[in-house]
Amino acid sequence: MLKDFFSKKKKYATIPREEAKQDVPEGLMQKCPQCKKIFYRKEVHKHLKVCPNCGYHHPLTAWERIDSLFDENTFVEWDKNMISENPLDFPDYAEKLEKDRKKSGLNEAVVTGKGKINGFPSAVAIMDSRYRMGSMGSVVGEKIARAIENAKEENLPFIIFTASGGARMQEGVLSLMQMTKTSIAIERFSEAGGLMISIMTHPTTGGVSASFASLGDFNFAEPGALIGFAGRRIIEQTIREKLPEDFQTAEFLLKHGQLDRVIHRQEMKEMLTTLLDIHQPGGVSE
Amino acid sequence: MKDQVLPFEKPVVELKQKIAELKKFTSDSDIDLSSEIQKLEDRLEKLVEEVYGNMQPWDRVQMARHPQRPTTLDYIQEIFEDFIELHGDRLYGDDEAIVAGVAKYKGTPITVIGHQRGKDTKENIRRNFGMPHPEGYRKALRLMKQADKFKRPIICFIDTKGAYPGKAAEERGQSEAIARNLKEMAGLKVPIICIVIGEGGSGGALALGVGDRIHMLENSTYSVISPEGAAALLWKDSNLAQKAAETMKITSYDLKELNIIDEIIPELKGGAHRNIKEQAKNIDKVLHASLQELISLSSEELLEKRWEKYKNIGKYTTLSS
Ligand SMILES: [Zn+2]
Numbered sequence: 001m002l003k004d005f006f007s008k009k010k011k012y013a014t015i016p017r018e019e020a021k022q023d024v025p026e027g028l029m030q031k032c033p034q035c036k037k038i039f040y041r042k043e044v045h046k047h048l049k050v051c052p053n054c055g056y057h058h059p060l061t062a063w064e065r066i067d068s069l070f071d072e073n074t075f076v077e078w079d080k081n082m083i084s085e086n087p088l089d090f091p092d093y094a095e096k097l098e099k100d101r102k103k104s105g106l107n108e109a110v111v112t113g114k115g116k117i118n119g120f121p122s123a124v125a126i127m128d129s130r131y132r133m134g135s136m137g138s139v140v141g142e143k144i145a146r147a148i149e150n151a152k153e154e155n156l157p158f159i160i161f162t163a164s165g166g167a168r169m170q171e172g173v174l175s176l177m178q179m180t181k182t183s184i185a186i187e188r189f190s191e192a193g194g195l196m197i198s199i200m201t202h203p204t205t206g207g208v209s210a211s212f213a214s215l216g217d218f219n220f221a222e223p224g225a226l227i228g229f230a231g232r233r234i235i236e237q238t239i240r241e242k243l244p245e246d247f248q249t250a251e252f253l254l255k256h257g258q259l260d261r262v263i264h265r266q267e268m269k270e271m272l273t274t275l276l277d278i279h280q281p282g283g284v285s286e
Numbered sequence: 287m288k289d290q291v292l293p294f295e296k297p298v299v300e301l302k303q304k305i306a307e308l309k310k311f312t313s314d315s316d317i318d319l320s321s322e323i324q325k326l327e328d329r330l331e332k333l334v335e336e337v338y339g340n341m342q343p344w345d346r347v348q349m350a351r352h353p354q355r356p357t358t359l360d361y362i363q364e365i366f367e368d369f370i371e372l373h374g375d376r377l378y379g380d381d382e383a384i385v386a387g388v389a390k391y392k393g394t395p396i397t398v399i400g401h402q403r404g405k406d407t408k409e410n411i412r413r414n415f416g417m418p419h420p421e422g423y424r425k426a427l428r429l430m431k432q433a434d435k436f437k438r439p440i441i442c443f444i445d446t447k448g449a450y451p452g453k454a455a456e457e458r459g460q461s462e463a464i465a466r467n468l469k470e471m472a473g474l475k476v477p478i479i480c481i482v483i484g485e486g487g488s489g490g491a492l493a494l495g496v497g498d499r500i501h502m503l504e505n506s507t508y509s510v511i512s513p514e515g516a517a518a519l520l521w522k523d524s525n526l527a528q529k530a531a532e533t534m535k536i537t538s539y540d541l542k543e544l545n546i547i548d549e550i551i552p553e554l555k556g557g558a559h560r561n562i563k564e565q566a567k568n569i570d571k572v573l574h575a576s577l578q579e580l581i582s583l584s585s586e587e588l589l590e591k592r593w594e595k596y597k598n599i600g601k602y603t604t605l606s607s
Contacts, residue, residue: 079604087544087601088535107605138600145597167488167510169519172535173546176488176510177599180496183468184593191473207510210449210489214465229460229489230451238451248456256457 032056034224048265057222057265059202061104062111062128065161069124069269075115079146083107084139090170096132104130108139109164112147114156117269120276123151127163129203134164136208137171141178144212148185148196157195157276162213166206179211186215195279197272199263200227200250218275220263221250227258290353294345295556298337301330338555341505343531343540347513349505350484354559356566358385358400358443361483364566365573366391366398374425378458381422383414383450384494386429388438392574397433399426399494400443403484417450420463423493427467430474439477439577442494447512449490464493471496477580477588479573481551482506482538483558498592499576500546502538503569504553508546509536546599548576 028041035054044051048068049058060068066075083101086093101107109131114123125147127134144160151158167175186196198216200209203226210229213219221227228248236243246252250262263271291299305326312319341349349355362369366389374380386399401418404410426442433440449460471478480497486508502508511519513527516534520526535541538550551572558565580588 081605083603083605085601085603088533090533139602142600142602169511169516169534171601172510172544173508173541174544174600176492176508177546177596179465179489179492180468180472181596181599183465184472184496184596187469187472188593190469207489209461210464210493211468212465214459214462215469227461228456229449229464230456234451235453235456239453241453243453247453256459258459258462 050265055223055264057202057224059129059163060265061130062106062126065126066111066113066115066124068265069117069272070115071118075113077111077113078150079112079143080107082139082143084137084171086170087138087174088170088172090172093170096170100131104128106131108143109134109136110140110143112143114150114154117159117276118273120273121156122272122276123147123154123156123158125158125160127161127201127208129163129165132168134162134203134208135166135168135175136164136178137168137175138178140164140168141175141181144182145178145185148182148189148194152189152192152194155194157197157279158189159197159199159272160212160216161199161201162204162208163201164204164206164208164213166208176207179207182212183215186212190217195276197275199268200259201225203227205229205231218260219258220261220271221253221259222265222268223250223262225250227253289559292345292348292352294341294348295337298330298333298556301326301333305330334555343537344513344528346505346537347507347527347531349553349557350507352557352559353405355484356558356562357405358402358445358483360562361443361566361569362387362389362398362400364563365570366396369398372429375421375428377424378421379419381414381419381425382412383416383418383446384422384426386426391439391441391577394577395436395438396441397429397438398441398443399429400483401446401491401494403445414450416446417448418446418490418493419450419452419455420458420460423449423463423467426494427463427470430467430471430478434474434476437476439479439581440474441573442478442480442497444480444482444486444491444494444508445484445506446487446490447485448487449493464489467493468496472592473589475585475588477577477583478592479576479580481569481573482508482547483569487512496592496596498580498588498595499548501549501551501572501576502541502547503551503558503565504538505557506538507531507536508538508541509534 029038030041031038032051034056037053084097110125110127112125125144196216197218198213200213200221204213205228253259254262308319308323369389371387385402401416402413403416404413478497479499480495482502513531514524516530517526518524541547551568554560
C-alpha cells in the first residue's frame with residue numbers, strides 16, 4: 001500500500017507552497033498520469049485539479065480543498081500550532097517532520113477547523129498526503145478527536161476528507177491508539193445526534209480506513225481513490241495471485257457495497273450542501 | 287510434545303541436558319559425581335536468572351509466537367466455567383480465527399472473545415493462523431452487543447499477527463469491520479477487559495482491544511506493524527526485524543512505560559507455555575482485581591472513564607503562536 005503510493009506519487013504534480021492559491025505560473029505544463037495528455041497547469045487548476053480530458057483527480061492540498069469548499073473568509077483553523085514529538089526516539093523522525101513542514105507549509109498532516117459551506121456552518125478535518133503521506137500519529141489523532149469534540153459542543157456537522165497511508169510507524173502503538181481515540185470521539189458525537197460525512201480521497205488505507213474514514217453516517221469517495229486495509233503487494237504475496245486492476249479503487253468499493261457513493265470533485269460542494277440542508281434541525285419530533 | 291527451544295534459551299537447555307547425562311551416568315556406574323552435579327545445578331540456577339531475567343525485545347517476540355504458547359481456548363478452559371462457544375456473524379459466515387461465547391467467571395456471567403491460533407498445521411489452516419476476516423470481527427461485535435443487552439462484562443484475549451490481508455477480506459470490508467468494532471465498543475455500557483496473551487498485531491488486534499483495562503502478558507507484544515514489516519519499510523531488509531523490534535517499542539515493558547497498558551501480567555520463567563495452569567492463575571489474579579474495580583462503576587462513569595483513558599494517549603507539543 002505504501003509502496004503503491006510512493007510510486008504513483010512521483011507522477012503527481014505538486015505545488016509545494018504554503019496555503020497554496022490557484023495562481024500557478026503561466027506556461028507551466030503538466031502531464032496527466034492517467035491519459036498522458038499535456039495541459040497547462042492553470043487549465044487543470046481551473047477544474048479543481050481534475051484532468052479536463054479523462055477526469056483524473058489530482059490530489060488537492062488541504063488548503064486547496066478548503067478553498068474549494070468554504071465560502072470566502074469563513075474558515076477558522078483549530079489547533080494550528082500542535083506539532084509532533086518523537087516519543088520513541090525514532091531514528092530520523094524529527095528530521096523527516098521538519099522536512100515535511102517546510103515542503104508542505106503545514107505543521108502536521110491534517111488541517112481542522114470550521115467554516116461555512118454555502119452558508120451551512122460545518123466542522124471539518126482535511127488530511128494532506130504531502131505530510132508524511134498523511135499518516136496518523138499523535139497529532140493527527142488528537143486534532144481529529146478535538147475537531148469532533150468541538151463539533152459536538154457547537155452542534156455542528158463534522159465532515160472529514162481523508163488521505164492517508166495509515167497509522168504512523170514512527171510513533172508505534174501511540175499511533176495505533178489514535179484509531180481508538182478518534183473512534184470513541186465519533187461514538188460520543190454520534191450518540192449526541194451529530195452528523196458525520198466521510199469523504200475518502202486518494203489514498204485512504206490501513207489504520208485510517210480502519211477507523212474514522214469508515215465511520216461516517218455517509219461514506220463517500222472521490223473517483224479512482226485507492227481505499228483499503230492491506231496493501232496490494234502484501235495481499236498478492238499472501239494469496240499468491242494477481243489482483244484485478246481496479247482492486248481497492250473507489251469504484252471497486254462501491255460495487256462491493258462499501259461506499260454510499262463516488263462523488264466527482266466538481267459536484268462535491270453541491271452534494272455536501274444538499275446533505276447539510278437535509279440534516280438541518282427539524283424532521284420528526286421525538 | 288517436546289519443548290521447542292528458542293535460540294536465546296539454548297544455553298539453559300544445553301546445561302540441563304548435561305546435568306541429566308551426568309545423573310544418568312552416575313546411576314549406571316559406581317563413580318560418584320554428586321559434587322560436580324551440584325556445582326552444575328548451582329550454575330544452572332544462575333543461568334536461568336541471567337537468560338530469562340534479561341530477555342531482549344526480539345526474544346519476547348519469539349516467545350509471543352512460540353508454537354506451544356497457550357491460546358485463548360486454553361485460558362478459557364482454565365479460568366472460566368460453563369463456557370458455551372457461539373458461532374457466526376449472521377451475515378456471511380463463521381470465522382474460526384476468533385472464538386467467542388458465554389461463560390461464568392467466579393459465578394458472574396461474562397462474555398469472552400479472543401483470537402484463536404491453531405496448535406498444529408491442520409488447525410492453523412482451519413483457523414487461518416488466527417488472522418480474522420471481517421466476519422470474525424462481526425461475530426465478535428454481535429456477541430459484544432448481546433453482552434451489553436444482558437449486562438455481562440466482556441473479556442477479550444488478543445493474539446493475532448493481524449487482520450488477514452486477503453482479497454475476500456477487502457471485498458467484504460475489512461476496514462469497515464475493524465472501524466465499526468472500535469466505535470461500537472466505545473459505547474458498550476458494560477466493563478471490557480482486554481488481555482494481550484501473544485501477538486497484538488495492529489488494527490486486527492485493536493478490533494478486540496477497546497477496553498476499560500488493557501493488560502499484557504509479560505512476553506506478549508503489541509505493535510502498529512510487525513518487526514519484519516517495519517524493517518522492510520525502514521531499511522528495505524526484513525532480516526533487520528530484530529533491530530526493528532527494539533526501535534518500535536513493542537514489549538509489555540515498553541507499553542507500560544508509554545502509559546498505554548494498565549498492567550503487566552508476570553510470566554513463568556521460560557514462558558507461559560511451561561505451565562498453563564500456573565500462568566492462568568497469574569491472569570486470573572489481575573482479571574479478578576480489574577473486574578472488581580469496574581463493576582462498581584455506573585455505566586455513565588464507565589463510558590466517561592473509557593473516553594478519558596484513550597483521550598490521554600498521545601504525545602504532542604503546542605507551539606505558542
Ligand atoms: Zn487525464
